[in-house]
Amino acid sequence: MPHSVTPDEVDPPAKHDEEVLPDAPTAEETDEVKPAVTAAVSQNGTGGVKLEEMFDDDDDDEFPASSAVDVKMASSPPPAPDMANPSAPQPTGVDTDTMLAFYQRLFPFRYLFQWLNHGIIPSPDFGNREFALTLQNDAYLRYQSYATADLFRKDIIRMNPSRFEIGPVYSTNPRDRKTMKGGQMKPVAKELVFDIDLTDYDDIRTCCSKANICWKCWSFITMAIKVIDTALREDFGFEHIMWVYSGRRGAHAWVCDKRARNLPDDRRRAIAGYLDLIRGGSQSGKKVNLKRPLHPHMSRSLDILKPHFAQTTLNDQNTFAGPEQSDRLLSLLPDKGLNDALRKKWGSSPDRSSTNKWADIDSLAKTGKSSHLNTSSLLDAKQDIVLEYTYPRLDSEVSKKMIHLLKSPFVIHPGTGRVCVPIDPRNVENFDPLSVPTVTQLLSEIDAWDAEHPSGNTGTEAMDVEDSALNESDAKGSRKLQDYEKTSLKPYVDYFRSFIASLLKDERTVKRERTEETVTGGTTKMEF
Known part of the structure; x- marks a missing residue:
């Protein structure tokens, strides 16, 4: 096993987040966007990258990598699939009305914004971030971006995708890519990510196979989280690692430290190689x-x-x-x-x-x-x-390139209807994927709560994680409950909020230290 990188060698490159954020164009101004196969050979300098290396492959059996038709973003809802043609893309397992209700009432848009923005004031960290949307007819829209949390929320509700993925932060707004000359639009930051899928354990698990899971084989994911989380913290000094259930048979890790986000691809490959162990896919020979x-x-x-x-x-x-x-x-x-x-x-x-x-x-x-x-x-x-x-049996290709797209936390897995919720690594032994709430269950819980509390205490817009006064107020007092607080999604959102609060605290500390160094004429350590 190669150990070609040491924790001391993982240093961030130069800072890229000082540029001015341009306004993202509206959906109506966006030109025709090709599906995934066309988008793979893009104008961002990544034309030589294989398509399978760019996407989270947890659900390849449910989401084809390409569509046979081009898709235009428009102000109207996406076109209905051709039900008379069985080969045409078919709708996902969760119906569109249920998905729309989830986005309108439960999805934590503002918290997701704060997580990716690294603050509550809009910055290029969010505005230049790529989002890729899978529409209800399986058409795929890449290079979507949003200047604010509100624009993000409005467009997701309008498009009502079956899911969406998160890509890198680019040097410029990814919606402007067609006006850029070759090489001008480059990825500059992305969380270091890892993907673990139980299908990679099919040769050693006897209880289930393929997309099926149970508590017996989920133990392999528990083991993997323990080993990888410990190595990332103790060997590389990373602190802000968010584990997320994929919704069916796996888990993803998002290493969110600024040092991790700024790693170039060669450092990412080295870390992936450090953690990789299992060699070969056949039964013959030692792995x-x-x-x-x-x-x-x-x-x-x-x-x-x-x-x-x-x-x-x-x-x-x-x-x-x-x-x-x-x-x-x-x-x-x-x-x-x-x-x-x-x-x-x-x-x-x-x-x-x-x-x-x-x-x-x-x-x-x-x-x-x-x-x-x-x-x-x-x-x-x-x-x-x-x-x-x-x-752990890692899909190491996911970790090696900054441009890789990974499914967003809190989206719905269309095959199971379950929410892709965070996993607390401190309590990973008690995480049960089969008890993760489904979207229909959550909507029923809201209805049941409202029926028991007819006083009109309905949900409100999400609050900032840094507003401690609002965070501490109770349902009887100064604010109305948000809809997620009426459901079994609450502990997962609360954990997400606490994770973001810790991340933002460190972000402020780093910025303050750099400001003080600039004012006092201090120097940072020499990099080689």
């Missing part, structure tokens, strides 16, 4: 073959993962019960004599559990079944096996 002594990151990860291997791999999944995985386990052990003894023992007990088979390795090794057994090599092999069956 983990680490040098000894173990790198501190691997040693720490092994300590985190050992209990999960015992519970998830051996017990819940019973991974080595079947003959195929049992043979796979034997192929990863280093001694032929021990392997032959184990194969004979397991052949005489075909129903032997994975826990017992794992214990058999040590028990037979101690009996001297092999005169050539190297106990140190056996220990190393067992550690590699634990890592192969538990270590």
Whole structure:
């Protein structure tokens, strides 16, 4: 595993956020926008990038990467799909009226603005940010941008997309790309992101496959969050890491520290390589073959993962019960004599559990079944096996390029109807993806609350996370409840607000320190 980058080497390049924000043109002024395939070869200097490297692929089976027709943004709703033609793009699983009600009453537009804007006053951090919208007929609109939270909210409600993705901050407004000469519009900032998908565990999970999940296999995501979150904090010093449920079978990480947002692509590739471990997609050959002594990151990860291997791999999944995985386990052990003894023992007990088979390795090794057994090599092999069956399986391509688009937090997954909610890594063991609220459930909760409280205490516009007086006021007093506060979405939005408050506090500290350095003539550390 390459360890070509150290935490001390991850330094931000020069600052790019001092330019003046131009007004974003209205939707009616926007020219024809090509779907995803055409947009992949764009005027932003990224024409050589493969399409599959630019998008969150958690839902590739539900969202085709291209559309057969061009799409025009207009003031009217998007055209209805051709229901007579089964090959035409079909509407998503959540109906348009339900989706519209969600955007109007529940989606936290202002908080999302504050998160991406890094403050409450509009800045290029938000105004020059690309949004990509998937419309209800699966047409795809790229390079959308918004100067303010209100313009963002109004356009999303007007277009009523089935979901939208977040891209990088560009050096200029991405809506102006057609007026730019080649190379003038460049990505200058983007959160460092990671994507974990349970389909990448299909060769080792026995309970589910493809898009299906249960609490047993969700444990693999729990393990991954623990390992990656710990490495990002302890090895690279990042603090503001937001984990988000993908809505069905995975999780995304958004590393939001300013230092992370400003990383160039070569540093992103180096960090992805540092965290990547599982090699190869076939059953043959070792996927983990680490040098000894173990790198501190691997040693720490092994300590985190050992209990999960015992519970998830051996017990819940019973991974080595079947003959195929049992043979796979034997192929990863280093001694032929021990392997032959184990194969004979397991052949005489075909129903032997994975826990017992794992214990058999040590028990037979101690009996001297092999005169050539190297106990140190056996220990190393067992550690590699634990890592192969538990270590995070990242889609590293998502992390390597600043221009990659990733699904926004709090959108609706059209296949499940669930909200893509944040996951608190401090409480990740208790996160249950199957209990995440669906959009229909949330709208029903609002109706039920309103029926029980007929006083007219209806929702209001979202408040700024920095307004502590409003934050502390109660439902009986100075303000009306927002609709999300009437639902099971409330704890997720509250966590999002607290995450943003912490991020904005650090942003202000960094800006103040840089101002003081400028005033006093101070210098920053030399970069090489």
